[in-house]
Amino acid sequence: MGWRGITVAKRSNQQWLNDLRAEGQPREQALADLHTILVRGLQQGLLHQINTNTPEFAALAEDFVQEALIKILDQLDSFAGRSLFTTWAHKITLHVALTELRRKRWQDHSLDGLLATDEGEYTPLLVASSSPGPAEQTEQADLMAQVQQLLLHGLTEKQRTALIALVIHGLSPEQIAAEMEMKTNAVYKLLHDARLRLRTLLEKQGLTPAQVLQAFES
Amino acid sequence: MSEPIGTDIVQRLMRHLVEIEAGKLSCQDAFALLDEYADLCCHQKEAEKIMPLVQNHLHQCPDCQAFYEALLAILQSPEGANND
Incomplete structure:
Protein backbone atom coordinates (compact mmCIF):
# COMPACT_ATOMS: atom_id res chain seq x y z
CA MET A 1 0.00 0.00 0.00
CA HIS A 109 -31.35 -6.08 5.68
CA SER A 110 -34.78 -4.84 6.64
CA LEU A 111 -35.81 -4.58 10.26
CA ASP A 112 -38.06 -7.58 9.68
CA GLY A 113 -35.00 -9.46 8.57
CA LEU A 114 -33.09 -8.40 11.65
CA LEU A 115 -35.88 -9.54 13.90
CA ALA A 116 -36.32 -12.80 12.06
CA THR A 117 -34.46 -15.87 13.14
CA ASP A 118 -32.82 -16.51 9.80
CA GLU A 119 -29.30 -17.61 10.53
CA GLY A 120 -26.69 -15.05 9.76
CA GLU A 121 -29.06 -12.10 9.59
CA TYR A 122 -27.70 -10.68 12.78
CA THR A 123 -24.69 -12.00 14.61
CA PRO A 124 -24.21 -10.37 18.01
CA LEU A 125 -20.85 -10.15 19.67
CA LEU A 126 -22.19 -11.66 22.83
CA VAL A 127 -19.93 -13.69 24.98
CA ALA A 128 -20.99 -17.30 24.81
CA SER A 129 -22.67 -18.54 27.95
CA SER A 130 -23.06 -22.05 29.28
CA SER A 131 -26.09 -23.93 27.99
CA PRO A 132 -29.15 -23.73 30.26
CA GLY A 133 -30.85 -26.89 31.49
CA PRO A 134 -34.37 -27.99 30.39
CA ALA A 135 -36.13 -26.09 33.22
CA GLU A 136 -34.23 -22.90 32.46
CA GLN A 137 -34.87 -23.38 28.76
CA THR A 138 -38.61 -23.58 29.38
CA GLU A 139 -38.52 -20.52 31.62
CA GLN A 140 -36.48 -18.65 29.06
CA ALA A 141 -38.85 -19.67 26.27
CA ASP A 142 -41.86 -18.43 28.28
CA LEU A 143 -40.15 -15.18 29.12
CA MET A 144 -39.04 -14.78 25.54
CA ALA A 145 -42.59 -15.18 24.31
CA GLN A 146 -43.82 -12.65 26.87
CA VAL A 147 -41.18 -10.04 26.12
CA GLN A 148 -41.48 -10.62 22.40
CA GLN A 149 -45.17 -9.85 22.57
CA LEU A 150 -44.46 -6.68 24.51
CA LEU A 151 -41.88 -5.54 22.01
CA LEU A 152 -43.98 -6.35 18.98
CA HIS A 153 -47.36 -5.20 20.21
CA GLY A 154 -46.69 -2.93 23.18
CA LEU A 155 -44.35 -0.51 21.49
CA THR A 156 -45.18 1.53 18.44
CA GLU A 157 -43.22 0.68 15.34
CA LYS A 158 -41.29 3.93 15.65
CA GLN A 159 -40.43 3.26 19.30
CA ARG A 160 -39.29 -0.28 18.47
CA THR A 161 -37.22 0.82 15.48
CA ALA A 162 -35.48 3.61 17.41
CA LEU A 163 -34.75 1.47 20.46
CA ILE A 164 -33.33 -1.38 18.39
CA ALA A 165 -31.28 1.03 16.30
CA LEU A 166 -29.79 2.49 19.49
CA VAL A 167 -29.23 -0.64 21.54
CA ILE A 168 -28.67 -3.32 18.94
CA HIS A 169 -27.08 -1.39 16.10
CA GLY A 170 -25.27 1.16 18.20
CA LEU A 171 -26.51 4.14 16.22
CA SER A 172 -26.41 7.49 17.96
CA PRO A 173 -29.64 9.48 18.43
CA GLU A 174 -28.34 11.83 15.72
CA GLN A 175 -27.89 8.94 13.29
CA ILE A 176 -31.29 7.53 14.16
CA ALA A 177 -32.81 10.96 13.55
CA ALA A 178 -31.25 11.03 10.11
CA GLU A 179 -32.36 7.47 9.31
CA MET A 180 -35.92 8.09 10.52
CA GLU A 181 -36.12 11.60 9.13
CA MET A 182 -36.90 13.08 12.53
CA LYS A 183 -35.41 15.82 14.65
CA THR A 184 -32.83 14.65 17.19
CA ASN A 185 -34.83 15.99 20.12
CA ALA A 186 -37.82 14.01 18.92
CA VAL A 187 -35.67 10.86 18.86
CA TYR A 188 -34.57 11.44 22.46
CA LYS A 189 -38.26 11.77 23.43
CA LEU A 190 -39.14 8.68 21.38
CA LEU A 191 -36.40 6.64 23.10
CA HIS A 192 -37.45 7.88 26.52
CA ASP A 193 -41.07 6.96 25.82
CA ALA A 194 -40.04 3.56 24.45
CA ARG A 195 -38.02 2.72 27.58
CA LEU A 196 -40.79 3.93 29.87
CA ARG A 197 -43.45 2.03 27.95
CA LEU A 198 -41.40 -1.18 27.95
CA ARG A 199 -40.67 -0.91 31.66
CA THR A 200 -44.34 -0.24 32.42
CA LEU A 201 -45.47 -3.18 30.29
CA LEU A 202 -42.99 -5.46 32.05
CA GLU A 203 -44.24 -4.26 35.44
CA LYS A 204 -47.80 -5.10 34.45
CA GLN A 205 -46.57 -8.65 33.84
CA GLY A 206 -44.89 -8.66 37.24
CA LEU A 207 -41.44 -8.42 35.71
CA THR A 208 -38.47 -6.08 35.87
CA PRO A 209 -35.74 -5.81 33.23
CA ALA A 210 -33.26 -7.18 35.78
CA GLN A 211 -35.39 -10.27 36.36
CA VAL A 212 -35.64 -10.96 32.65
CA LEU A 213 -31.91 -10.45 32.24
CA GLN A 214 -31.16 -12.72 35.16
CA ALA A 215 -33.29 -15.49 33.70
CA PHE A 216 -31.19 -15.45 30.55
CA GLU A 217 -27.87 -15.15 32.30
CA SER A 218 -28.46 -17.81 34.95
CA MET B 1 -43.96 -9.21 12.34
CA SER B 2 -44.78 -12.62 13.72
CA GLU B 3 -41.22 -13.89 13.76
CA PRO B 4 -39.68 -14.23 17.23
CA ILE B 5 -37.12 -11.72 18.41
CA GLY B 6 -33.85 -13.44 19.25
CA THR B 7 -32.64 -14.00 22.79
CA ASP B 8 -29.66 -11.75 22.20
CA ILE B 9 -31.89 -8.82 21.27
CA VAL B 10 -34.08 -9.29 24.35
CA GLN B 11 -31.00 -9.59 26.58
CA ARG B 12 -29.46 -6.43 25.22
CA LEU B 13 -32.67 -4.44 25.48
CA MET B 14 -33.13 -5.57 29.08
CA ARG B 15 -29.50 -4.76 29.90
CA HIS B 16 -30.01 -1.33 28.40
CA LEU B 17 -33.05 -0.72 30.63
CA VAL B 18 -31.18 -1.96 33.71
CA GLU B 19 -28.22 0.30 33.00
CA ILE B 20 -30.35 3.36 32.40
CA GLU B 21 -32.22 2.66 35.63
CA ALA B 22 -29.06 2.07 37.64
CA GLY B 23 -27.43 5.23 36.37
CA LYS B 24 -24.56 3.24 34.97
CA LEU B 25 -22.55 4.54 32.09
CA SER B 26 -24.40 4.41 28.82
CA CYS B 27 -22.54 3.33 25.70
CA GLN B 28 -22.27 6.99 24.70
CA ASP B 29 -20.84 7.92 28.10
CA ALA B 30 -18.36 5.07 27.96
CA PHE B 31 -17.38 5.99 24.40
CA ALA B 32 -16.57 9.52 25.50
CA LEU B 33 -14.06 8.15 28.03
CA LEU B 34 -12.68 5.26 26.03
CA ASP B 35 -9.63 7.03 24.58
CA GLU B 36 -8.49 8.07 28.05
CA TYR B 37 -9.12 4.57 29.39
CA ALA B 38 -7.22 2.98 26.49
CA ASP B 39 -4.25 5.28 26.99
CA LEU B 40 -4.12 4.38 30.68
CA CYS B 41 -4.10 0.70 29.77
CA CYS B 42 -1.37 1.21 27.19
CA HIS B 43 0.80 3.05 29.69
CA GLN B 44 0.68 0.30 32.31
CA LYS B 45 -1.49 2.36 34.61
CA GLU B 46 -4.32 0.81 36.58
CA ALA B 47 -7.13 1.95 34.34
CA GLU B 48 -9.66 -0.26 36.10
CA LYS B 49 -8.93 1.46 39.41
CA ILE B 50 -8.80 4.95 37.96
CA MET B 51 -11.90 4.54 35.77
CA PRO B 52 -13.93 1.68 37.29
CA LEU B 53 -17.21 2.72 35.68
CA VAL B 54 -15.70 2.34 32.23
CA GLN B 55 -14.30 -1.06 33.10
CA ASN B 56 -17.66 -2.10 34.50
CA HIS B 57 -19.43 -0.99 31.33
CA LEU B 58 -16.95 -2.86 29.14
CA HIS B 59 -17.51 -6.03 31.14
CA GLN B 60 -21.24 -5.75 30.58
CA CYS B 61 -21.39 -4.48 27.02
CA PRO B 62 -19.98 -6.80 24.36
CA ASP B 63 -20.20 -4.17 21.63
CA CYS B 64 -18.23 -1.57 23.58
CA GLN B 65 -15.77 -4.25 24.62
CA ALA B 66 -15.27 -5.20 20.96
CA PHE B 67 -14.80 -1.54 20.05
CA TYR B 68 -12.31 -1.11 22.88
CA GLU B 69 -10.33 -4.17 21.78
CA ALA B 70 -10.20 -2.80 18.23
CA LEU B 71 -8.93 0.53 19.57
CA LEU B 72 -6.32 -1.25 21.69
CA ALA B 73 -5.22 -3.24 18.64
CA ILE B 74 -4.50 0.06 16.91
CA LEU B 75 -2.66 1.59 19.85
CA GLN B 76 -0.60 -1.50 20.57
CA SER B 77 0.51 -1.93 16.96
CA PRO B 78 4.03 -0.73 16.10
CA GLU B 79 2.48 2.14 14.15
CA GLY B 80 -0.04 3.04 16.82
CA ALA B 81 1.91 5.47 18.93
CA ASN B 82 2.30 8.56 16.81
CA ASN B 83 1.98 11.11 19.54
CA ASP B 84 4.61 12.57 21.84
Whole structure:
Protein backbone atom coordinates (compact mmCIF):
# COMPACT_ATOMS: atom_id res chain seq x y z
CA MET A 1 0.00 0.00 0.00
CA GLY A 2 1.17 3.45 -0.86
CA TRP A 3 1.11 4.79 2.65
CA ARG A 4 3.31 2.06 4.07
CA GLY A 5 6.80 3.17 4.90
CA ILE A 6 5.88 6.85 5.14
CA THR A 7 7.55 8.43 8.14
CA VAL A 8 5.29 10.66 10.18
CA ALA A 9 6.62 13.29 12.56
CA LYS A 10 5.58 12.89 16.17
CA ARG A 11 3.77 15.80 17.74
CA SER A 12 2.57 16.67 21.20
CA ASN A 13 -1.15 17.19 21.74
CA GLN A 14 -0.63 20.95 21.63
CA GLN A 15 1.40 20.70 18.43
CA TRP A 16 -1.38 18.71 16.79
CA LEU A 17 -3.94 21.30 17.80
CA ASN A 18 -1.75 24.21 16.76
CA ASP A 19 -0.90 22.71 13.38
CA LEU A 20 -4.46 21.66 12.59
CA ARG A 21 -5.73 25.12 13.51
CA ALA A 22 -2.99 26.84 11.52
CA GLU A 23 -3.21 27.81 7.88
CA GLY A 24 -1.06 26.81 4.96
CA GLN A 25 1.79 24.31 5.07
CA PRO A 26 1.69 23.35 8.79
CA ARG A 27 -1.99 22.48 8.53
CA GLU A 28 -1.57 20.62 5.24
CA GLN A 29 1.33 18.61 6.66
CA ALA A 30 -0.54 17.83 9.88
CA LEU A 31 -3.58 16.69 7.90
CA ALA A 32 -1.43 14.50 5.67
CA ASP A 33 0.33 12.99 8.69
CA LEU A 34 -2.92 12.41 10.54
CA HIS A 35 -4.41 10.81 7.43
CA THR A 36 -1.48 8.39 7.23
CA ILE A 37 -1.71 7.55 10.93
CA LEU A 38 -5.46 6.94 10.79
CA VAL A 39 -5.34 4.74 7.69
CA ARG A 40 -2.61 2.64 9.29
CA GLY A 41 -4.70 2.47 12.45
CA LEU A 42 -7.80 1.29 10.63
CA GLN A 43 -5.86 -1.56 9.08
CA GLN A 44 -5.16 -2.82 12.59
CA GLY A 45 -8.51 -1.91 14.10
CA LEU A 46 -10.67 -3.54 11.44
CA LEU A 47 -8.65 -6.75 11.21
CA HIS A 48 -11.50 -8.76 12.75
CA GLN A 49 -14.23 -7.01 10.77
CA ILE A 50 -13.10 -7.16 7.17
CA ASN A 51 -10.15 -8.27 5.09
CA THR A 52 -7.76 -5.34 5.38
CA ASN A 53 -5.27 -6.71 2.87
CA THR A 54 -7.32 -6.13 -0.25
CA PRO A 55 -7.19 -3.21 -2.70
CA GLU A 56 -10.87 -2.60 -1.87
CA PHE A 57 -9.91 -1.95 1.73
CA ALA A 58 -7.67 0.94 0.72
CA ALA A 59 -10.61 2.70 -0.97
CA LEU A 60 -12.90 1.94 1.94
CA ALA A 61 -10.35 3.14 4.49
CA GLU A 62 -9.84 6.30 2.47
CA ASP A 63 -13.58 7.04 2.65
CA PHE A 64 -13.72 6.34 6.38
CA VAL A 65 -10.68 8.48 7.12
CA GLN A 66 -11.92 11.38 5.02
CA GLU A 67 -15.20 11.36 6.92
CA ALA A 68 -13.37 11.01 10.23
CA LEU A 69 -11.05 13.91 9.43
CA ILE A 70 -14.06 16.16 8.89
CA LYS A 71 -15.45 15.11 12.28
CA ILE A 72 -12.09 15.52 13.98
CA LEU A 73 -11.66 19.04 12.63
CA ASP A 74 -15.25 19.88 13.58
CA GLN A 75 -14.75 18.55 17.11
CA LEU A 76 -11.25 19.92 17.67
CA ASP A 77 -12.47 22.29 20.39
CA SER A 78 -14.04 19.42 22.29
CA PHE A 79 -10.73 17.54 22.60
CA ALA A 80 -10.03 17.86 26.32
CA GLY A 81 -6.47 16.56 26.22
CA ARG A 82 -7.10 13.73 28.67
CA SER A 83 -5.75 11.24 26.15
CA LEU A 84 -3.19 11.40 23.39
CA PHE A 85 -4.56 13.34 20.46
CA THR A 86 -3.93 10.43 18.12
CA THR A 87 -5.80 8.05 20.44
CA TRP A 88 -8.79 10.39 20.36
CA ALA A 89 -8.52 10.62 16.56
CA HIS A 90 -8.25 6.83 16.23
CA LYS A 91 -11.37 6.45 18.37
CA ILE A 92 -13.36 8.78 16.15
CA THR A 93 -12.10 7.10 12.99
CA LEU A 94 -12.83 3.60 14.27
CA HIS A 95 -16.31 4.73 15.25
CA VAL A 96 -16.92 6.18 11.79
CA ALA A 97 -15.70 2.98 10.14
CA LEU A 98 -17.69 0.59 12.34
CA THR A 99 -20.81 2.74 12.14
CA GLU A 100 -20.59 2.83 8.36
CA LEU A 101 -20.03 -0.93 8.16
CA ARG A 102 -22.96 -1.46 10.54
CA ARG A 103 -25.16 0.99 8.67
CA LYS A 104 -24.43 -0.83 5.44
CA ARG A 105 -25.48 -4.11 7.03
CA TRP A 106 -28.57 -2.41 8.46
CA GLN A 107 -29.51 -1.01 5.08
CA ASP A 108 -28.88 -4.33 3.40
CA HIS A 109 -31.35 -6.08 5.68
CA SER A 110 -34.78 -4.84 6.64
CA LEU A 111 -35.81 -4.58 10.26
CA ASP A 112 -38.06 -7.58 9.68
CA GLY A 113 -35.00 -9.46 8.57
CA LEU A 114 -33.09 -8.40 11.65
CA LEU A 115 -35.88 -9.54 13.90
CA ALA A 116 -36.32 -12.80 12.06
CA THR A 117 -34.46 -15.87 13.14
CA ASP A 118 -32.82 -16.51 9.80
CA GLU A 119 -29.30 -17.61 10.53
CA GLY A 120 -26.69 -15.05 9.76
CA GLU A 121 -29.06 -12.10 9.59
CA TYR A 122 -27.70 -10.68 12.78
CA THR A 123 -24.69 -12.00 14.61
CA PRO A 124 -24.21 -10.37 18.01
CA LEU A 125 -20.85 -10.15 19.67
CA LEU A 126 -22.19 -11.66 22.83
CA VAL A 127 -19.93 -13.69 24.98
CA ALA A 128 -20.99 -17.30 24.81
CA SER A 129 -22.67 -18.54 27.95
CA SER A 130 -23.06 -22.05 29.28
CA SER A 131 -26.09 -23.93 27.99
CA PRO A 132 -29.15 -23.73 30.26
CA GLY A 133 -30.85 -26.89 31.49
CA PRO A 134 -34.37 -27.99 30.39
CA ALA A 135 -36.13 -26.09 33.22
CA GLU A 136 -34.23 -22.90 32.46
CA GLN A 137 -34.87 -23.38 28.76
CA THR A 138 -38.61 -23.58 29.38
CA GLU A 139 -38.52 -20.52 31.62
CA GLN A 140 -36.48 -18.65 29.06
CA ALA A 141 -38.85 -19.67 26.27
CA ASP A 142 -41.86 -18.43 28.28
CA LEU A 143 -40.15 -15.18 29.12
CA MET A 144 -39.04 -14.78 25.54
CA ALA A 145 -42.59 -15.18 24.31
CA GLN A 146 -43.82 -12.65 26.87
CA VAL A 147 -41.18 -10.04 26.12
CA GLN A 148 -41.48 -10.62 22.40
CA GLN A 149 -45.17 -9.85 22.57
CA LEU A 150 -44.46 -6.68 24.51
CA LEU A 151 -41.88 -5.54 22.01
CA LEU A 152 -43.98 -6.35 18.98
CA HIS A 153 -47.36 -5.20 20.21
CA GLY A 154 -46.69 -2.93 23.18
CA LEU A 155 -44.35 -0.51 21.49
CA THR A 156 -45.18 1.53 18.44
CA GLU A 157 -43.22 0.68 15.34
CA LYS A 158 -41.29 3.93 15.65
CA GLN A 159 -40.43 3.26 19.30
CA ARG A 160 -39.29 -0.28 18.47
CA THR A 161 -37.22 0.82 15.48
CA ALA A 162 -35.48 3.61 17.41
CA LEU A 163 -34.75 1.47 20.46
CA ILE A 164 -33.33 -1.38 18.39
CA ALA A 165 -31.28 1.03 16.30
CA LEU A 166 -29.79 2.49 19.49
CA VAL A 167 -29.23 -0.64 21.54
CA ILE A 168 -28.67 -3.32 18.94
CA HIS A 169 -27.08 -1.39 16.10
CA GLY A 170 -25.27 1.16 18.20
CA LEU A 171 -26.51 4.14 16.22
CA SER A 172 -26.41 7.49 17.96
CA PRO A 173 -29.64 9.48 18.43
CA GLU A 174 -28.34 11.83 15.72
CA GLN A 175 -27.89 8.94 13.29
CA ILE A 176 -31.29 7.53 14.16
CA ALA A 177 -32.81 10.96 13.55
CA ALA A 178 -31.25 11.03 10.11
CA GLU A 179 -32.36 7.47 9.31
CA MET A 180 -35.92 8.09 10.52
CA GLU A 181 -36.12 11.60 9.13
CA MET A 182 -36.90 13.08 12.53
CA LYS A 183 -35.41 15.82 14.65
CA THR A 184 -32.83 14.65 17.19
CA ASN A 185 -34.83 15.99 20.12
CA ALA A 186 -37.82 14.01 18.92
CA VAL A 187 -35.67 10.86 18.86
CA TYR A 188 -34.57 11.44 22.46
CA LYS A 189 -38.26 11.77 23.43
CA LEU A 190 -39.14 8.68 21.38
CA LEU A 191 -36.40 6.64 23.10
CA HIS A 192 -37.45 7.88 26.52
CA ASP A 193 -41.07 6.96 25.82
CA ALA A 194 -40.04 3.56 24.45
CA ARG A 195 -38.02 2.72 27.58
CA LEU A 196 -40.79 3.93 29.87
CA ARG A 197 -43.45 2.03 27.95
CA LEU A 198 -41.40 -1.18 27.95
CA ARG A 199 -40.67 -0.91 31.66
CA THR A 200 -44.34 -0.24 32.42
CA LEU A 201 -45.47 -3.18 30.29
CA LEU A 202 -42.99 -5.46 32.05
CA GLU A 203 -44.24 -4.26 35.44
CA LYS A 204 -47.80 -5.10 34.45
CA GLN A 205 -46.57 -8.65 33.84
CA GLY A 206 -44.89 -8.66 37.24
CA LEU A 207 -41.44 -8.42 35.71
CA THR A 208 -38.47 -6.08 35.87
CA PRO A 209 -35.74 -5.81 33.23
CA ALA A 210 -33.26 -7.18 35.78
CA GLN A 211 -35.39 -10.27 36.36
CA VAL A 212 -35.64 -10.96 32.65
CA LEU A 213 -31.91 -10.45 32.24
CA GLN A 214 -31.16 -12.72 35.16
CA ALA A 215 -33.29 -15.49 33.70
CA PHE A 216 -31.19 -15.45 30.55
CA GLU A 217 -27.87 -15.15 32.30
CA SER A 218 -28.46 -17.81 34.95
CA MET B 1 -43.96 -9.21 12.34
CA SER B 2 -44.78 -12.62 13.72
CA GLU B 3 -41.22 -13.89 13.76
CA PRO B 4 -39.68 -14.23 17.23
CA ILE B 5 -37.12 -11.72 18.41
CA GLY B 6 -33.85 -13.44 19.25
CA THR B 7 -32.64 -14.00 22.79
CA ASP B 8 -29.66 -11.75 22.20
CA ILE B 9 -31.89 -8.82 21.27
CA VAL B 10 -34.08 -9.29 24.35
CA GLN B 11 -31.00 -9.59 26.58
CA ARG B 12 -29.46 -6.43 25.22
CA LEU B 13 -32.67 -4.44 25.48
CA MET B 14 -33.13 -5.57 29.08
CA ARG B 15 -29.50 -4.76 29.90
CA HIS B 16 -30.01 -1.33 28.40
CA LEU B 17 -33.05 -0.72 30.63
CA VAL B 18 -31.18 -1.96 33.71
CA GLU B 19 -28.22 0.30 33.00
CA ILE B 20 -30.35 3.36 32.40
CA GLU B 21 -32.22 2.66 35.63
CA ALA B 22 -29.06 2.07 37.64
CA GLY B 23 -27.43 5.23 36.37
CA LYS B 24 -24.56 3.24 34.97
CA LEU B 25 -22.55 4.54 32.09
CA SER B 26 -24.40 4.41 28.82
CA CYS B 27 -22.54 3.33 25.70
CA GLN B 28 -22.27 6.99 24.70
CA ASP B 29 -20.84 7.92 28.10
CA ALA B 30 -18.36 5.07 27.96
CA PHE B 31 -17.38 5.99 24.40
CA ALA B 32 -16.57 9.52 25.50
CA LEU B 33 -14.06 8.15 28.03
CA LEU B 34 -12.68 5.26 26.03
CA ASP B 35 -9.63 7.03 24.58
CA GLU B 36 -8.49 8.07 28.05
CA TYR B 37 -9.12 4.57 29.39
CA ALA B 38 -7.22 2.98 26.49
CA ASP B 39 -4.25 5.28 26.99
CA LEU B 40 -4.12 4.38 30.68
CA CYS B 41 -4.10 0.70 29.77
CA CYS B 42 -1.37 1.21 27.19
CA HIS B 43 0.80 3.05 29.69
CA GLN B 44 0.68 0.30 32.31
CA LYS B 45 -1.49 2.36 34.61
CA GLU B 46 -4.32 0.81 36.58
CA ALA B 47 -7.13 1.95 34.34
CA GLU B 48 -9.66 -0.26 36.10
CA LYS B 49 -8.93 1.46 39.41
CA ILE B 50 -8.80 4.95 37.96
CA MET B 51 -11.90 4.54 35.77
CA PRO B 52 -13.93 1.68 37.29
CA LEU B 53 -17.21 2.72 35.68
CA VAL B 54 -15.70 2.34 32.23
CA GLN B 55 -14.30 -1.06 33.10
CA ASN B 56 -17.66 -2.10 34.50
CA HIS B 57 -19.43 -0.99 31.33
CA LEU B 58 -16.95 -2.86 29.14
CA HIS B 59 -17.51 -6.03 31.14
CA GLN B 60 -21.24 -5.75 30.58
CA CYS B 61 -21.39 -4.48 27.02
CA PRO B 62 -19.98 -6.80 24.36
CA ASP B 63 -20.20 -4.17 21.63
CA CYS B 64 -18.23 -1.57 23.58
CA GLN B 65 -15.77 -4.25 24.62
CA ALA B 66 -15.27 -5.20 20.96
CA PHE B 67 -14.80 -1.54 20.05
CA TYR B 68 -12.31 -1.11 22.88
CA GLU B 69 -10.33 -4.17 21.78
CA ALA B 70 -10.20 -2.80 18.23
CA LEU B 71 -8.93 0.53 19.57
CA LEU B 72 -6.32 -1.25 21.69
CA ALA B 73 -5.22 -3.24 18.64
CA ILE B 74 -4.50 0.06 16.91
CA LEU B 75 -2.66 1.59 19.85
CA GLN B 76 -0.60 -1.50 20.57
CA SER B 77 0.51 -1.93 16.96
CA PRO B 78 4.03 -0.73 16.10
CA GLU B 79 2.48 2.14 14.15
CA GLY B 80 -0.04 3.04 16.82
CA ALA B 81 1.91 5.47 18.93
CA ASN B 82 2.30 8.56 16.81
CA ASN B 83 1.98 11.11 19.54
CA ASP B 84 4.61 12.57 21.84
